[in-house]
Amino acid sequence: MSSVAPEAELDVAVIGGGMVGLASALALRERDVRVVLLDPGEARARTSYGNAGVISRGSIFPMSSPALWAKLPSYLRNADRGLRLRHAHVARVIPWTAHFLAAARTSAWERAAAALLPLTSAALAEHARLADRAGAAHLLSRPGWIKLYRTDDAFASAELERAILRRHGIALDILDSDAIRDVEPALVRTYARGMLLPETGAVSDPGALVEAYERLFLDLGGQILRQAALRLVPVEDGWQIHHAAGVVRARQVVLAAGAASAEIARGLGYRFAFAAERGYHRHFALHPDSPPLTRPVLDTGAGSILAPMGDGRVRVLSGVELNARTAAPDYHQIEAASREAAGTLRLGAPLDNRPWMGVRPSTPDGMPVIGAAPRHRGLIFAFGHGHIGLSTGAITGRLVADLATGATPAIPLAPFAPQRLLGWPCWRLPKEERRSA
Numbered sequence: 168m169s170s171v172a173p174e175a176e177l178d179v180a181v182i183g184g185g186m187v188g189l190a191s192a193l194a195l196r197e198r199d200v201r202v203v204l205l206d207p208g209e210a211r212a213r214t215s216y217g218n219a220g221v222i223s224r225g226s227i228f229p230m231s232s233p234a235l236w237a238k239l240p241s242y243l244r245n246a247d248r249g250l251r252l253r254h255a256h257v258a259r260v261i262p263w264t265a266h267f268l269a270a271a272r273t274s275a276w277e278r279a280a281a282a283l284l285p286l287t288s289a290a291l292a293e294h295a296r297l298a299d300r301a302g303a304a305h306l307l308s309r310p311g312w313i314k315l316y317r318t319d320d321a322f323a324s325a326e327l328e329r330a331i332l333r334r335h336g337i338a339l340d341i342l343d344s345d346a347i348r349d350v351e352p353a354l355v356r357t358y359a360r361g362m363l364l365p366e367t368g369a370v371s372d373p374g375a376l377v378e379a380y381e382r383l384f385l386d387l388g389g390q391i392l393r394q395a396a397l398r399l400v401p402v403e404d405g406w407q408i409h410h411a412a413g414v415v416r417a418r419q420v421v422l423a424a425g426a427a428s429a430e431i432a433r434g435l436g437y438r439f440a441f442a443a444e445r446g447y448h449r450h451f452a453l454h455p456d457s458p459p460l461t462r463p464v465l466d467t468g469a470g471s472i473l474a475p476m477g478d479g480r481v482r483v484l485s486g487v488e489l490n491a492r493t494a495a496p497d498y499h500q501i502e503a504a505s506r507e508a509a510g511t512l513r514l515g516a517p518l519d520n521r522p523w524m525g526v527r528p529s530t531p532d533g534m535p536v537i538g539a540a541p542r543h544r545g546l547i548f549a550f551g552h553g554h555i556g557l558s559t560g561a562i563t564g565r566l567v568a569d570l571a572t573g574a575t576p577a578i579p580l581a582p583f584a585p586q587r588l589l590g591w592p593c594w595r596l597p598k599e600e601r602r603s604a
């Protein structure tokens with residue numbers, strides 16, 4: 168890893184070396200911009216390391232949906248397997264909660280889906296391009312993924328999701344119990360229905376993909392400083408980035424520090440409606456007599472994902488825990504998810520000593536923040552990718568590079584503007600909903 172001379176003339180400093188920061192740094196280097204990337208550097212600390220590796224065109228649905236109101240009582244009782252609330256913490260993220268509730272309506276859900284579609288549609292191709300350059304194409308495949316429903320009622324309740332997917336031309340195949348067994352014979356649990364989304368890629372080792380992109384960035388002449396940015400200070404001709412060992416100067420800064428981004432932005436006076444959605448994983452070996460699991464599956468009844476990670480390993484991933492980013496891990500959810508997984512696949516003993524925890528950088532409307540800071544020149548925000556940051560991180564990098572170099576972004580960025588999360592939500596129903604209410 169290189170050190171950076173304090174007097175070095177850098178064009179851009181990128182804060183954060185997860186998928187979003189790394190892809191931004193890479194895209195800037197590809198345009199010959201002089202870039203330094205700051206990250207304290209523990210690979211497992213990145214959420215980009217431990218996710219499910221799903222890159223799906225159909226991942227366009229924010230967690231705050233019109234179904235929220237029916238689910239709220241079970242959410243509040245922590246009776247839903249997909250979400251665990253630390254009640255005391257919810258009071259500390261009131262702006263996030265207010266925006267989250269305000270987004271739980273059909274029109275907002277549909278708008279967010281339409282805004283996210285260009286990002287998710289470009290995600291796989293951009294990863295394929297980068298992985299190819301990075302010599303990591305073997306980590307990417309395109310097996311599709313399946314959402315599994317344990318009952319016909321659960322399947323019926325996802326009708327709006329299917330209608331929106333179809334409206335956007337996203338391919339999907341509906342499977343009955345027999346068809347599920349045919350396409351994924353490793354599943355021993357009987358599911359009522361499944362939805363196969365074939366336009367979906369899978370990464371067999373997301374941590375290795377991030378590391379391959381990091382090597383590519385260095386090969387292209389990028390610099391990495393293994394330091395946490397402690398303070399960002401605007402100066403006349405750009406920025407000073409203070410870290411424990413000194414100061415870096417750059418004309419522009421990209422803030423892409425995942426779930427830590429809002430705290431860093433707060434130092435400059437920006438109070439984002441933002442929260443940490445923690446998630447866990449644990450690895451298991453499939454029983455030697457089991458057929459392989461050939462694609463990631465989401466068991467909607469368990470609120471968890473099972474993803475094949477190569478070498479016969481299965482990664483079991485939990486749903487969402489809403490809690491402080493830095494609070495001690497709470498393994499309740501991943502233990503429950505692991506028990507459910509043992510009824511779904513023929514699993515052996517866990518392969519890790521203890522589960523991994525990561526933190527999804529969460530915006531309440533399910534859309535990332537990508538755009539110029541409203542009150543500072545030369546500061547670009549790129550964070551809040553929630554459940555889809557591994558997949559949409561790569562294309563976000565291109566958009567950040569467009570912003571930093573003055574090019575017109577290839578995808579409309581208005582829906583991702585930082586301003587929308589810097590105040591209170593608008594509670595008024597839009598005209599079309601007022602008419603139908």
Ligand SMILES: Cc1cc2nc3c(=O)[nH]c(=O)nc-3n(C[C@H](O)[C@H](O)[C@H](O)COP(=O)(O)OP(=O)(O)OC[C@H]3O[C@@H](n4cnc5c(N)ncnc54)[C@H](O)[C@@H]3O)c2cc1C
Pocket residue numbers: 182183184185186187188205206207208209212213214215216217218219220221222394395396397423424425426427431445446447448484485525526527528550551552553554555556557558559560
């Ligand atoms: C259980 C689970 C399953 C998931 N599954 C998927 C999936 O299948 N597909 C998908 O697309 N997404 C998935 N995600 C979401 C995805 O992993 C995240 O959206 C993504 O990793 C966010 O990337 P990031 O670069 O913003 O953050 P991170 O990967 O967390 O990187 C942030 C980086 O910033 C650094 N940093 C923090 N503070 C500072 C500082 N002060 N100075 C410098 N650097 C700093 C950190 O060290 C870290 O390396 C999942 C997440 C979880 C938890």
